[in-house]
Amino acid sequence: MIYCPICGTANRDGSKFCNECGARLVPQEGVHEKGHTKCPMCGALNPESNEVCSQCGARLKPLVSIPPEELPLEGPAPFIKEAGEVKPEEEDFLARLRETVGEEGPPEAEEVFSPATPEEARQVPVFPEEIIKEIPEEEIPDILASLRAKVREEEALFAEEEEEAPPEEMPRVEIPSWVTGEERPPEEKAEAAPEEAPEEEKPEVKAPPEKPPEVEVFRWPEEEEKPAFAEEEIFKELPAWEEIKPEAEMPPEEELPEWLKEAEEVKPPEEAPPPAEWLKEVELPWLEEEKGVEAPVMAEIPPWLEALRPLEEVPPAAPPRRPIEEAEKEEEGILAGLKGVLKAQGAVAIPERPAFSEVAEVPIKKDLLQSFLKLAYTRSSPPSIKVPSRRRGRRRYWLLYLVLFLAALVPLVVKWPPMPVGSPPSPPEVRDFFEVVEGLPSHSPVLVAFDYEPYMAGEMEAVARPVLTHLKNRGCKVAVISLVPTGPALAQGIWDEIAGSYSYGEDFVNLGYVPGREAGLRALASGLGEAVKYEYVEGKPLDSFPLMQGINKASDWRLVVILAGEPSTILWWIEQVGSLPGVRLAAAVSAGLKPYVMPYYQSGQLEGVIAGVPEAAHYEDLLGSPSYVTSFAPAQALAVLIALLVILAGNLFGGGG
Amino acid sequence: MKKVIPTLVAFITGIIVLADFLIYNPLLDQVSNSLLNWALLVAAFAFIVGLLNVLIVHFTRIIKRERGWPYSIVLVLAMWLVIIFGVLDPRGPQGPIVSWVFRYVQYPLQATLFAMLAFFALSAGYRAFRRQTVDATIMLVAASLVFLGQAMLISEWGKWFAAIKDWILSVPTVAGMRGILLGVSLGVIATGLRLLLGMDKPYAD
Numbered sequence: 001m002i003y004c005p006i007c008g009t010a011n012r013d014g015s016k017f018c019n020e021c022g023a024r025l026v027p028q029e030g031v032h033e034k035g036h037t038k039c040p041m042c043g044a045l046n047p048e049s050n051e052v053c054s055q056c057g058a059r060l061k062p063l064v065s066i067p068p069e070e071l072p073l074e075g076p077a078p079f080i081k082e083a084g085e086v087k088p089e090e091e092d093f094l095a096r097l098r099e100t101v102g103e104e105g106p107p108e109a110e111e112v113f114s115p116a117t118p119e120e121a122r123q124v125p126v127f128p129e130e131i132i133k134e135i136p137e138e139e140i141p142d143i144l145a146s147l148r149a150k151v152r153e154e155e156a157l158f159a160e161e162e163e164e165a166p167p168e169e170m171p172r173v174e175i176p177s178w179v180t181g182e183e184r185p186p187e188e189k190a191e192a193a194p195e196e197a198p199e200e201e202k203p204e205v206k207a208p209p210e211k212p213p214e215v216e217v218f219r220w221p222e223e224e225e226k227p228a229f230a231e232e233e234i235f236k237e238l239p240a241w242e243e244i245k246p247e248a249e250m251p252p253e254e255e256l257p258e259w260l261k262e263a264e265e266v267k268p269p270e271e272a273p274p275p276a277e278w279l280k281e282v283e284l285p286w287l288e289e290e291k292g293v294e295a296p297v298m299a300e301i302p303p304w305l306e307a308l309r310p311l312e313e314v315p316p317a318a319p320p321r322r323p324i325e326e327a328e329k330e331e332e333g334i335l336a337g338l339k340g341v342l343k344a345q346g347a348v349a350i351p352e353r354p355a356f357s358e359v360a361e362v363p364i365k366k367d368l369l370q371s372f373l374k375l376a377y378t379r380s381s382p383p384s385i386k387v388p389s390r391r392r393g394r395r396r397y398w399l400l401y402l403v404l405f406l407a408a409l410v411p412l413v414v415k416w417p418p419m420p421v422g423s424p425p426s427p428p429e430v431r432d433f434f435e436v437v438e439g440l441p442s443h444s445p446v447l448v449a450f451d452y453e454p455y456m457a458g459e460m461e462a463v464a465r466p467v468l469t470h471l472k473n474r475g476c477k478v479a480v481i482s483l484v485p486t487g488p489a490l491a492q493g494i495w496d497e498i499a500g501s502y503s504y505g506e507d508f509v510n511l512g513y514v515p516g517r518e519a520g521l522r523a524l525a526s527g528l529g530e531a532v533k534y535e536y537v538e539g540k541p542l543d544s545f546p547l548m549q550g551i552n553k554a555s556d557w558r559l560v561v562i563l564a565g566e567p568s569t570i571l572w573w574i575e576q577v578g579s580l581p582g583v584r585l586a587a588a589v590s591a592g593l594k595p596y597v598m599p600y601y602q603s604g605q606l607e608g609v610i611a612g613v614p615e616a617a618h619y620e621d622l623l624g625s626p627s628y629v630t631s632f633a634p635a636q637a638l639a640v641l642i643a644l645l646v647i648l649a650g651n652l653f654g655g656g657g
Numbered sequence: 658m659k660k661v662i663p664t665l666v667a668f669i670t671g672i673i674v675l676a677d678f679l680i681y682n683p684l685l686d687q688v689s690n691s692l693l694n695w696a697l698l699v700a701a702f703a704f705i706v707g708l709l710n711v712l713i714v715h716f717t718r719i720i721k722r723e724r725g726w727p728y729s730i731v732l733v734l735a736m737w738l739v740i741i742f743g744v745l746d747p748r749g750p751q752g753p754i755v756s757w758v759f760r761y762v763q764y765p766l767q768a769t770l771f772a773m774l775a776f777f778a779l780s781a782g783y784r785a786f787r788r789q790t791v792d793a794t795i796m797l798v799a800a801s802l803v804f805l806g807q808a809m810l811i812s813e814w815g816k817w818f819a820a821i822k823d824w825i826l827s828v829p830t831v832a833g834m835r836g837i838l839l840g841v842s843l844g845v846i847a848t849g850l851r852l853l854l855g856m857d858k859p860y861a862d
Contacts, residue, residue, distance in 0.1 A: 397780050397783075400779055400780060400783060401776050401779070401780075404775065404776060404779055405776075419810070425816060425819075427819075427823050453767065454759075454763060454764040454767040454768060455767035455768055455770060455771035456771065457764065457767075457768055458768050458771070458772065486759070486763070488750075489750065489756070489759050489760075490764075492751070493760065514697075515697055515700040515701045515704075516693075516696050516697040516700035516701075517700070519693055519696040519697060519700065520696075520697055520700070522674070522693055523690065523693040523694065523696075523697060526677075526686070526689070526690050526693065527690065530690050530693060530694060531697065536750075536751070537748070537751050538748075539748075539749060591807075594826055595826065595830045595831065595833075595834045596834065596838075598826065598827060598830070598831045598834070599831055599834055599835045599838055602827075602831060612807075614807055614810050617810065633810060634810070636807075637807060637808045637809070637810045638808070639775070640804055640807045640808040641804070641805075641808035643775075643778075643779050643782065643804065644801055644804040644805065644808065646779055646782065646783050647782045647783060647786050647797075647800075647801075648801070649783070650782070650783040650784065650786065650787065651786070651787055651788055651797070
């Protein structure tokens with residue numbers, strides 16, 4: 001982690017800039033690598049060919065300025081029409097036009113004229129007007145007719161302008177030097193001033209109608225060329241200069257515009273207004289402690305405001321700053337007294353502290369300002385940020401894992417706590433399962449489906465064992481089958497452990513794996529021979545086993561027991577096989593599947609249900625020979641209790657997260 | 658034509674099997690059983706296709722030296738060893754080598770991985786199973802009672818907690834689950850009809 005020197009935010013290792021405030025985390029390198037250009041903005045090294053920085057996009061090479069005379073001319077498009085663009089109806093007209101013009105002819109098409117200014121564009125001979133006027137109206141195409149109309153409009157416009165144009169003796173308005181930006185030499189100014197003053201006093205200079213005073217009429221330089229007003233309009237608005245008497249002349253200062261008068265009337269600033277009352281109460285600790293200035297007299301502070309006053313603290317003494325030249329001198333070690341051994345680092349990279357005098361001008365309330373000043377004055381290092389310790393979190397979870405492991409292991413080793421026999425009573429679905437098996441006649445054929453994978457074997461074997469034990473005790477003929485490829489091997493292993501010595505093919509047979517899921521089950525329901533041809537262990541035909549004699553369809557089994565670890569398989573059995581008449585189903589499933597199978601138990605489609613290790617323990621209890629499941633059921637119960645306590649602790653104490 | 662023929666085959670097959678489910682007719686039953694046998698053959702052949710696919714994927718990883726390619730070598734070698742010994746042994750999958758591999762390699766590995774789920778579930782419950790909303794609080798209380806019904810199996814007080822647990826699992830849980838199953842069944846009927854009528858053609862993609 002890299003901590004930002006400005007805001008203290010923790011950033012990833014290798015970060016160059018702070019994710020929070022964008023401050024630089026890696027000091028700028030002062031070395032320029034050969035063949036690289038250092039960005040002036042972010043300091044990143046870029047290849048020399050880069051024009052902009054690859055990091056921040058700042059320009060690395062200055063833009064090259066092109067002199068105006070080298071710039072390409074830009075203006076209206078040349079008035080050229082290429083030969084290919086001439087319309088067929090215009091061709092004849094243009095041919096006759098060439099003949100008419102004769103030697104004078106129209107301007108050659110190769111002479112491309114690109115006017116640089118609008119004035120030049122106006123002077124371009126768009127088309128010889130005399131030629132246009134000589135052509136009869138009916139022979140002129142539309143394009144030239146519109147051109148002629150335009151020419152006439154322009155002629156009319158120019159005629160009007162000539163009539164309204166001011167006379168040649170119209171005085172040109174002199175532009176003040178402060179407008180044009182030109183500075184007159186001081187001699188000129190000095191000469192001009194005495195000349196103007198007496199002229200104003202002379203009565204004949206007062207106001208000749210054709211020479212209005214320069215100050216009264218002002219135009220911007222752009223308007224100078226073209227006359228904006230007719231002469232009469234200008235003089236109509238002017239005052240009658242003959243009627244103005246000398247004693248009624250306006251003083252020079254009154255001729256100034258209004259805004260200029262206001263500017264002159266501005267007086268020098270008075271003393272700063274007294275600070276607000278709330279600002280007087282602000283304590284300035286640096287004034288008291290560093291400069292020795294007496295604090296202002298404290299006003300009466302209300303109790304609620306007094307409560308907000310920050311505690312007085314002595315600020316840490318700032319280390320005295322030495323000039324860089326002095327700092328370069330070594331004070332300790334063998335280099336003591338030498339200068340320039342290590343170059344002292346300047347204070348460029350140190351962020352500036354806020355200027356308190358500026359902050360004090362911010363119009364905020366006294367308490368906020370006081371707390372802010374105190375915070376800014378006493379803070380000498382970035383705030384420490386609490387980063388949650390990953391190691392501590394891991395340790396906490398390892399502790400939880402250890403507790404769970406011991407809760408499951410210790411009861412298995414020390415055989416404690418004992419499982420109370422007969423308490424609590426078995427659930428009704430477990431009792432029903434037991435009664436169904438108990439009610440089977442001896443030597444009844446029973447089909448057991450091992451539909452779970454090896455990863456579920458820890459729980460499912462605990463459920464399967466008491467059921468198979470009960471069937472064996474009842475003298476049932478058991479055939480096992482599976483919808484998962486590993487099911488037959490699991491079934492064979494359990495039956496070998498339970499039955500001990502048995503006659504394969506007479507007491508027990510392994511029908512193996514049935515592919516096709518629902519389709520396989522549907523074929524099994526229609527006829528056993530359709531789904532299974534050979535048994536699993538010896539690979540013999542099913543007819544060769546005494547157990548399989550007389551078994552052709554699903555209803556020939558006196559009971560079908562489903563050992564399912566997943567909801568899909570038990571639903572397939574119920575839908576494809578359990579729906580046939582005469583088929584009895586019972587399910588022994590993992591604890592998590594109980595909600596899935598209970599609706600079918602309540603509807604009668606399943607005649608009994610065993611779910612999970614606790615109910616398997618109940619089943620063993622009903623059998624009257626608690627052994628396998630009862631030996632580890634207390635361990636599981638204790639582990640469940642630990643899990644419950646951990647979850648409650650997480651809720652009460654807010655751990656983790 | 659490319660879409661019509663698969664749709665027609667699917668429609669006829671589905672109608673025959675569905676009719677055999679509802680109507681008893683010896684001829685219909687024989688045709689339906691034949692179709693189901695074909696389905697089993699296709700499903701078994703899918704294993705061979707899957708085997709080839711696994712080999713192609715892992716051979717590609719080995720040749721290209723992709724990440725974890727040594728594990729692909731282990732997988733391919735183990736797979737071929739089991740297949741060869743299972744085919745050559747006259748007892749098939751019940752032979753000693755294949756049985757040993759299943760009993761002492763596959764079984765413990767899968768069971769171990771699943772057992773670790775208890776630790777993950779514990780840490781997840783510690784961190785996330787919080788009473789942040791009313792729904793979460795109800796769920797937390799119900800789960801705690803079911804946990805107690807399981808855990809108090811070892812106690813004399815267990816019958817009280819077991820009764821509460823059985824009620825929760827038999828009444829409110831079954832009520833919700835029954836509604837879900839009914840909805841799923843209606844969805845299965847609708848999907849089956851769409852497949853039969855050719856409105857959905859997943860086989861034609």
